[in-house]
Amino acid sequence: MTTGTNAPRRLSIFGSTGSIGQNTLDVIQQLGGRESYEISVVTGNENVELLAQQARSTGARLAVTASDSKYRSLKAELSGSGIAVAAGAQGLAEAADIEADWVMAAIVGTAGLVPTLAAARKGAAIALANKECLVSAGDLFVEAVLKGGGLLIPVDSEHSAIFQSLDENQRHAVERIILTASGGPFRTWSRAEMANVTAATARAHPNWSMGLKISIGSASMFNKALEMIEAKHLFSVRPDQIEVVVHPQSIVHSMVGYTDGSIIAQLGSPDMRTAIGYALEYPRRPKLNVERLDFAKLSRLDFEAPDEKRFPALRLARTALERGGLQGAIMNAAEEVAFHAFVDERIGFLQMADIVEAVMDRMAGTGGAHTMDDVFAADTEARRLAAELVALNEKAA
Numbered sequence: 208m209t210t211g212t213n214a215p216r217r218l219s220i221f222g223s224t225g226s227i228g229q230n231t232l233d234v235i236q237q238l239g240g241r242e243s244y245e246i247s248v249v250t251g252n253e254n255v256e257l258l259a260q261q262a263r264s265t266g267a268r269l270a271v272t273a274s275d276s277k278y279r280s281l282k283a284e285l286s287g288s289g290i291a292v293a294a295g296a297q298g299l300a301e302a303a304d305i306e307a308d309w310v311m312a313a314i315v316g317t318a319g320l321v322p323t324l325a326a327a328r329k330g331a332a333i334a335l336a337n338k339e340c341l342v343s344a345g346d347l348f349v350e351a352v353l354k355g356g357g358l359l360i361p362v363d364s365e366h367s368a369i370f371q372s373l374d375e376n377q378r379h380a381v382e383r384i385i386l387t388a389s390g391g392p393f394r395t396w397s398r399a400e401m402a403n404v405t406a407a408t409a410r411a412h413p414n415w416s417m418g419l420k421i422s423i424g425s426a427s428m429f430n431k432a433l434e435m436i437e438a439k440h441l442f443s444v445r446p447d448q449i450e451v452v453v454h455p456q457s458i459v460h461s462m463v464g465y466t467d468g469s470i471i472a473q474l475g476s477p478d479m480r481t482a483i484g485y486a487l488e489y490p491r492r493p494k495l496n497v498e499r500l501d502f503a504k505l506s507r508l509d510f511e512a513p514d515e516k517r518f519p520a521l522r523l524a525r526t527a528l529e530r531g532g533l534q535g536a537i538m539n540a541a542e543e544v545a546f547h548a549f550v551d552e553r554i555g556f557l558q559m560a561d562i563v564e565a566v567m568d569r570m571a572g573t574g575g576a577h578t579m580d581d582v583f584a585a586d587t588e589a590r591r592l593a594a595e596l597v598a599l600n601e602k603a604a
C-alpha cells in the first residue's frame with residue numbers, strides 16, 4: 208500500500224470524468240496536486256475531451272475510456288502527450304493492473320465492479336464511492352479487499368459519516384446505525400403526484416449536485432435502499448441495526464447509536480469533497496476549502512420517519528437484507544435496468560419499484576453468493592427478467 212519513504216502516493220481515479228471523479232481531482236489539487244501525488248490512471252466513458260484534459264493536467268500514466276468506440280478520439284486528443292491510452296473492458300483491466308496505492312472507485316453502476324474488484328485484489332486502498340460493488344458482490348467484495356491486504360474506505364457521504372463516527376474501541380457497544388436520507392425532490396409528494404414525473408424533474412436533488420443515476424435514486428429512495436445494503440457489508444451489522452431517518456437539510460450525514468444511549472454523528476455542508484478528502488488522507492484529516500457550517504445561520508434541522516408506502520424501495524431493501532444471498536445483486540441489477548427504462552421514458556417513475564420487486568420475488572429462490580460467477584449469473588438473469596418486464600409494460604401501455 209505504500210511506495211516507500213518519500214515517494215509520492217500513486218493514485219488512480221476510476222470514473223474521473225463524473226461528479227465524484229471531478230470532485231476528487233479538485234481535492235487532489237487543493238492538497239498539492241502533482242507536488243503531493245502521482246496520478247497513475249484516469250478513466251471515463253463518453254466524455255473523452257474532459258478525460259484527455261484531466262490526463263494532461265494530472266500527468267497521468269494511462270487514460271482509459273470504457274467505450275471501445277471512443278478509443279480513436281481519445282488517442283487523437285492525447286497524441287504527442289506520452290500518455291498511454293486504452294479502451295473497453297481490456298482497458299479497464301489495464302487500469303486496475305497499474306500500480307496504485309489508492310484508487311477512487313467512482314464509475315457509476317455495476318460497470319464499476321470488475322475493475323474495482325481487480326484493484327482490490329492487488330491490494331490498493333479502495334476509496335469506495337461506487338455503492339453498487341458492495342450491494343451486488345457484498346461479502347465477496349469485502350473478502351477480496353481483505354485478501355488483497357488493502358483498505359476499504361467509504362466515500363458515500365452517509366457511510367463516510369458512520370466510518371468517522373465509529374470508534375473501533377467501542378465496536379462491541381454499537382447498537383444501531385442511522386442513515387439519514389434527504390427524502391429527495393418528492394419527499395412530500397403523493398404517489399399520484401409522482402406517477403407522471405419526468406427524469407428532468409426527478410434528477411433535481413434539493414441539496415446535492417450529483418450524477419444522473421444517484422440523483423434519480425435519491426428521488427425514488429432506491430439510493431437509500433442501496434445504501435442500507437452497502438452499510439450492512441461495510442460495517443458488519445445485522446439488518447435490524449440499520450435505521451433510516453429522513454433529514455431534509457442533508458447536514459447530519461449519518462449517525463451511530465451506542466449501548467449507553469449516546470449518538471455520535473458527523474455533520475457538514477453537503478459537499479462530497481469532505482468525504483473524498485477524508486478517504487484520501489485517512490487516518491489524517493486534510494485542510495480543505497469547503498463551506499463551513501454556521502450554526503447561527505442554520506435555522507433548523509428536521510427529522511421525520513420515512514414513508515415506505517410512498518417509497519417502496521426501502522421495504523425492498525429490507526426484503527433483500529432478510530433474504531440475503533444474491534438478493535442484493537438481483538435488486539441492484541433490476542434497479543439499474545429500471546432506472547435506464549425510466550430515463551428513456553419506457554416506464555413511469557413508480558414502475559421502477561414494481562419491476563424491481565417483481566424480479567426480486569421471481570428470483571427469491573436463487574442460491575447463495577458463493578463465488579463471483581454466482582453474482583454475475585444472478586445479475587444477468589435479473590437484467591433479463593427486468594428487461595422483459597419493461598417490454599411487457601410498454602406493450603400494455
Ligand SMILES: NC(=O)C1=CN([C@@H]2O[C@H](COP(=O)(O)OP(=O)(O)OC[C@H]3O[C@@H](n4cnc5c(N)ncnc54)[C@H](OP(=O)(O)O)[C@@H]3O)[C@@H](O)[C@H]2O)C=CC1
Nearest residue numbers: 222224225226227251252253254273315318336337417418
Ligand atoms: N455524485 C455523488 O455525489 C455521489 C456518488 N456516489 C456514487 O459514486 C458513483 C459515481 O457517481 P457519480 O460521480 O455521481 O456518477 P457520474 O454519472 O457523474 O459519473 C460516472 C462516471 O462513470 C463513467 N462511466 C459511465 N458509464 C460507464 C461504464 N459503462 N463503464 C465505465 N465507466 C463508466 C462516466 O464516464 P463519462 O462521464 O465519461 O461518460 C463517469 O466518469 C456511483 O456509484 C454513485 O452512486 C456516492 C455518493 C455520492
Ligand SMILES: CC(=O)[C@@H](O)[C@H](O)COP(=O)(O)O
Nearest residue numbers: 363364388389390391425430
Ligand atoms: C452525497 C450522497 O452520499 C448521496 O447519496 C446523497 O446523500 C443522496 O441523498 P439522498 O439519497 O438521501 O437524497
Ligand SMILES: [Mn+2]
Nearest residue numbers: 363364365434
Ligand atoms: Mn449517499
